[in-house]
Amino acid sequence: MSRSPRRQKSRSVFYTIMLPLLLLILVEILLLVGGIRMSGVTARLDRNAEDILGQQVQNRRNYLEGQMVGNWSDLSMLSASINETANQMLRDGEISLSELDKGSDGCAPFLLAICDDLISTMYSKKVSGIFVILNTGELPASPEQPCPSKPGIYLRDLDPASAPSIRSADLLIERAPIEVVRSLGISTDARWRPLFLFGEEGAGDSYAPLFQPLRAAFAARSPGDPSDYGHWCFVSAPLQGDERGALTYSVPLVLEDGTIYGVLGVSLLEDYLKGMLPSAELYSNNQGAYLLATKERENLDFLPAVIDGAVLLQDGKPAKVQLHPQPSGGYRFTLGGREFYAALTDLPLYNSNAPFEEERWGLIGAVECDKLYAFSGQVWRTFLAIAMLTLLAGIFGSLLVSRRLSNPIRRLAEEVDRVRPGARDLPRLSATGITEIDRFSQAIAELSRDVLDSSTKFLRIMEMASVDLAGFELKEGDSAPYVTDNYFPLLGREGVDLAHLDCGAFQSLMEQLYRELSPVRNEDGSYLYRIPLPQGGIRYVRMEGTKDGGRYIGLAEDVTATTLERLRIEHERDYDLLTGLYNRRAFYRTLEKLFREPSALGHAALLMLDLDNLKSTNDRFGHDWGDQYIRQAGQCFAGAVPGNSLVARVSGDEFLLFLHGYRSREEIRAILSSLTQAIHSSVFSLPDGETVRISASGGVAWYPDDSKSFDELVRYADFAMYQIKRSRKGELGDFDLGVYNHESFLIQSRREFLELLQKELLTYHFQPIVDAVTGRPVAFEALMRVDMPTLRSPDAVLQLARREGRLRDIERLTWFTACGAYQALLDRSLVPEDAFLFINSIASQQLTYQECLDLKQRYGGLLPRTVIEITEDEDMDPAATRAKREAPSSSGIFALDDYGSGYNSEKNLLELAPRFIKVDISIIRGIDKDPDKQQIVLNITRYAHERGMKIIAEGLESASEVSCVLRLGVDLLQGYYLARPAAVPSRINQPALDLIREFRQGGVR
Incomplete structure (x- = not known):
C-alpha cells in the first residue's frame, strides 16, 4: 500500500511536465515556419541567383569586349x-x-x-x-x-x-x-x-x-x-x-x-573562342551555357555564332532562341521542353553612324530555371526538415525530461531492494534531489571508495587493465618477476609459461625481443616496436620503464591506431593523393639527400614529362576522366622504371623522374627506351568507347654532363621538354645547351633588365589629375618610362621582374626615382606645392625598414602628400598592405587603380580602404553612350562619397566623356583630353578648362 501513492504521484508529475513542454514546442515550430514563409527569403534567394548570373555575364562581356574591340579589331x-x-x-x-x-x-x-x-x-x-x-x-x-x-x-x-x-x-x-x-x-x-x-x-x-x-x-x-x-x-x-x-x-x-x-x-576559331566563354562559371555539371550571337535592332530573336554549353545544343548544333523579357530585367526562353533563365548584354562593336551599326552583337548567359533556383527550394525544404526534426527532438526531450524528473525515487527504492545482508557488492545509489537521501547515498559512496583505495595495489591494477595495456615489475631479491598475462601476447610472443618464469629467463627473453624487433627511440625516451602479427597485419607497441628504488617497472601500450594515423598523415604529406607518387616537396627533399653524396649518383638523368592529351580529355569528358588519365599515366611511368628510381607528380600534368646510380648513359637510355615503349603501348579508354594512347612529351637533363646542380637540371629538363612540345609532341628529347643559350631575345632582355636595375635607368613622366570643380591640378601620377633596345614598356619590365624575382627592386627604384624626379619639379616651381604625388606600388612588395628611413630622410617633406596607388587586378597581400600603411615613410593614403577591371573589385575595395578610387579606363571609354557604365560609376560614386572617398575618372579622351562623368559626380579627372604625361607636366588643355567652367556655372553637381 505504501508504493501506490508514489506511483500515482510519479504519473501526475510526468504528465504535468510533459504536456506544457509539448505545447510550447508546437507553438515555436509554427511561429518559425510562418515567419520564414512570410519573410520572402526564398524569393530573395531566387533574385540573388539571377543577379549573380547577370553579373557573371556582364564581367565576361567586359572581358570579351576588351578583346574584340581593344585588341583583335x-x-x-x-x-x-x-x-x-x-x-x-x-x-x-x-x-x-x-x-x-x-x-x-x-x-x-x-x-x-x-x-x-x-x-x-x-x-x-x-x-x-x-x-x-x-x-x-x-x-x-x-x-x-x-x-x-x-x-x-x-x-x-x-x-x-x-x-x-x-x-x-x-x-x-x-x-x-x-x-x-x-x-x-x-x-x-x-x-x-x-x-x-x-x-x-x-x-x-x-x-x-x-x-x-x-x-x-x-x-x-x-x-x-x-x-x-x-x-x-x-x-x-x-x-x-x-x-x-x-x-x-x-x-x-x-x-x-x-x-x-x-x-x-x-579570324578566331570557334574552339578558341569557346575557351574564353567558360560555361562552367555559370553553373557546374554543364548546366550553364554562353551564347555569342547577332540580332537585328529591337529584335530578341538571336542567331547563334559561338556557343559553349551542351544545354543550348539541339542535335549537336546551336539552338536558335527567342528571349522573353522579365520584370527582373532578365529573360526567359523555352528549349526542348525546359525553361531557361538568361542574362543578356550587348557588345558594342561598331561606332555610331558606321555602315554596320544596325547589326547588333550580344552575349547571353543561360541556366535552366530548375538549376538556377535549386538553392532556394533546398533552403525551404531544409527549413521544413529542421522544423520536423526539432518537433521530434522536442517530443523525445519532453519524454526524457519527464521521466528523469519522475523516476529518481523509484530507482532508489529498487537499488536499495537489491542490497541484502551478506551481499558482497557495494550498493550504487543514484542521486534523487532529496537532501537526506542524497547525503546517505554520498556517505555510502565515500565509504566504498575508501575501501577500494586501501585494498587496491599496482599489481592488481595491471591485472584488471585492458588488453591495450600490459606491464611487469622486477624487485630486488625476488626470484620471479610479476608479469601481466597479456604482456608477452601484446609483444607477439604466445605460449610463454609465466608460472615458471624467473628473472634471468625474463631478461633473456626481453633481450631476444630487442634484437628481433629493432625498436625505435621516441623523443620522450620511450621505445616503439613494430610487431608483425601471425594472422597478418602490424601492431605498434610503445614501451617505457622507470626505476623506483629497488623496483623496475615496465609498461607496454598498444598504440597501433595512433601510429597508423600518424603514418597516414605523413603519407598524405609526401605522396600525391591521385597517383600515389611522390609529390613535389617529397621529391625535392629526397633529391637533396641524394645530392649530398655525389659519388653515389654515378651517371644520372632527370626527366620531366608533360601529358599531351589532358586538356582535350578534360574539355570533352570532365575532370574526373582527366584525373583517371593522370592516374593511369603515373602508374605507367612508375611501372616502366626500376624500383630505385624517383617518380613524382609535381603539378597538374607534369611529372619528374630521376634515374641514378648507373655506370653510363647507355644504361639509362635503355631504360628511357623501355619507358617510351610503355607509354606508347598504354591505352586509355574514354567514356564514349573511344580509346586513345597516353601521350607525353619529355625533356632529359644529364648528370653530371649538363650540370651538377639539381636546380639547374630541373630548369634544363623543363626547357628541353617545352622544346619538344613546340616541335614534336609525344617524344623524349635531350637538353641542348646550344639551343638554350641561343634564346637571344630572352637573354638580351634579361641582360638589359639587370643593367636597368644596376644603373637605375628608369625615368618617370607625370600626368595631372584635375579637380572636377576648379579645373586646377591637385595631383600628378608618376608613370614609368623605359628606353632600352628590347625593353620598351613598363609591362615588359614588370614581367621580367616577376620572372627573375626582382619585383622588390622595381618597388624600391620606383619610390626613390619617382620621388627624386618630382622633388626636382617642386624645387623649380614647375608643380604646385600642395599637389599630391600618385606612385604606382606593387601590391605584394614593400620597402625594408632601412629603405623607408632613407626615403623619409631624403624626401620627408614630400611623403605626406604621396599616394600609394595599388592596381585593382593585382593579388592583394594583407600583410604587405599593412606594412605599407605602417611604414615610417608612409602617408597612409591609398588609391585603388583600375577599379572594375577584375572579378574581386568589392573585396579589394574593402581590404584596402583607399582615399581615392580610380575607375578603370574600360568603363570610362565610351561612357557617354553606355547607360550601364554610367550606372556603375554612379553606384561607386555614391558609395565612395558616403565614406569620404574620392572618385577619379581616368582615360578621358573626349569632351562628351568629360561632360558625362561630371554629371555623374566624379571628383577628379585624368586623361589625354586634359593633359598628356610629360617629364615636365604640361598645362591643362583650354577646351577642357572651358568645359569644366561651363559645367560649374550651370550649377549642376
Missing part, C-alpha cells in the same frame, strides 16, 4: 603599315595596281613585303588567323553571285595562346601564292590553295570577309577612316574543306589616293 597600325608599303612599292614600280589582284605574279612581292608585319601582329594579338585578300575591281551585287578567284595570303595559328615558336614553326599557310610559300619557309596546311576561291569557281571559301567591308567602302566612294568600315561576322566554314567555324573581322585597305585594293582581317 585594333588593326589601324597594321593597315597603315600595309598601305604605306603598297604606296611605296607602287611609286617604285615594284607592283602594278592593274595587275595586283590578277594572279600570283603581280602580288607576290607585295605579300612577301608585309608578311613579317602580319606574323608579328598575329602573335601579339593572339588570334587564330590573319589574312589579306586583294581586290581592285568591282564586286558582284550580292555575296551569293559568283566572284572570280582573288590572290592574297591567309596564315593560321591553331594554338594562339601558346608562346611563339622559333621561325614561326607553329604557323600554317592556308592561302598564298607558291612564290610566297617558297620564300617564307612556313608549312602549308593540307587545304592550302594559291588563291582564294569564291562562288561557283571555288565552291568553298567564304566570301563574307571580303564582300561586306568592301561593299560598304565602295558605297561611301570616298572612305575616311578604314576602321569605320570594319565588319565582324561569323563564318561556319571560312575555307574550302574546313568545317571549323570562325569569327572574322576585316577592314578595307585604302591607298593614299583613296583607291580600295583589298581587305585586311583576323
